[in-house]
Amino acid sequence: MPRLHVCSLSRLPETVAATGASHVLTLVNVGTALERPAAIPAECHGIVGVSDIVAPLEGHVLPAEEHIRQVLDFVRAWPRERPLVIHCYAGISRSTAAAYIAACAMAPERDEAEIARALRDASPSATPNRLFVEIGDRLLGREGRMVAAAAAIGRGAEAFEGEPFHLVID
Numbered sequence: 818m819p820r821l822h823v824c825s826l827s828r829l830p831e832t833v834a835a836t837g838a839s840h841v842l843t844l845v846n847v848g849t850a851l852e853r854p855a856a857i858p859a860e861c862h863g864i865v866g867v868s869d870i871v872a873p874l875e876g877h878v879l880p881a882e883e884h885i886r887q888v889l890d891f892v893r894a895w896p897r898e899r900p901l902v903i904h905c906y907a908g909i910s911r912s913t914a915a916a917y918i919a920a921c922a923m924a925p926e927r928d929e930a931e932i933a934r935a936l937r938d939a940s941p942s943a944t945p946n947r948l949f950v951e952i953g954d955r956l957l958g959r960e961g962r963m964v965a966a967a968a969a970i971g972r973g974a975e976a977f978e979g980e981p982f983h984l985v986i987d
Contacts, residue, residue, distance in 0.1 A: 819897040819923065823916045823940065824981035825908030830854050832902050832981045839899035842891050844911040847878055863891035869910045871948040885918065885952040892919040900983070908979035909942050914949035916984055917967065921957055923986045929959060933966035935984055942976035 824832040826845065833841065833854040840861045843851060847866035853859065867884045868877035878884075895901050903919065905911035913936060920932045936943050945967050954963035973979075 819986045820900040820983050821916045821919055821986065822900050822902045822981060822983045823908055823912045823943075823979070824902060824904045825912075825978045826851070826904055826906050827978065828908065828981050829902065829904050832904070833857060835981075836900045836902060836983075838902045840891075840895045840901045842888065842901065842903045842915065844888075844903070844905040844915055846906070849906065863887065865915075867911065869905065869946055871946065880946065880948045880952060882952055882956065885949060885956055888915045888918060888953075889922055889956065892922060907977065908981065909973065909976060910944050910946045911949065913940060913943040913973075913979070914945035914953070914967075917945050917950065917963070918953035918957070920984055920986055921953065921959060921963055925957070927987070929962040929966040930969060932984075933963075933970045937970040937973070939982040939984055940973065940979055942973040942979045943970075943982075944973040 822836050841857050842863045844865045846868050853862050865887045867880050903912045903915050950967045
């Protein structure tokens with residue numbers, strides 16, 4: 818059964834080691850210093866350079882369709898034999914949004930609200946980036962249901978960094 822693991826940048830090495838992941842998807846600001854875990858071959862590491870914002874901000878990269886397409890393309894190419902780790906800087910917003918989008922893409926018959934609740938149950942601090950979710954909803958043809966489900970779970974608990982967690986995709 819495919820597993821998505823989510824963590825922060827600082828917890829990436831230990832999460833990859835603990836899970837035996839074969840692939841890593843990184844969502845960080847352009848220019849963020851990044852060291853790929855030695856166990857992950859370069860071709861199994863996707864990097865999306867995008868900021869954690871929902872409106873234009875000078876010096877930052879606003880999430881756009883191209884970024885979410887990169888997420889979807891990477892997730893669809895992942896062979897699913899071993900776990901995938903998705904991370905951002907804090908493991909709270911970009912990575913949780915990407916994991917939510919990935920789960921919805923991988924299980925098109927599964928209810929968006931059920932996936933969002935599983936996300937909240939797995940991570941009290943998860944606060945999926947609203948713009949990521951809006952774009953993912955549109956690209957996946959979910960007709961606003963992903964947006965409504967993410968809004969229904971609300972903002973996560975305040976945290977500097979999220980605790981690593983996983984979602985099982987059935």
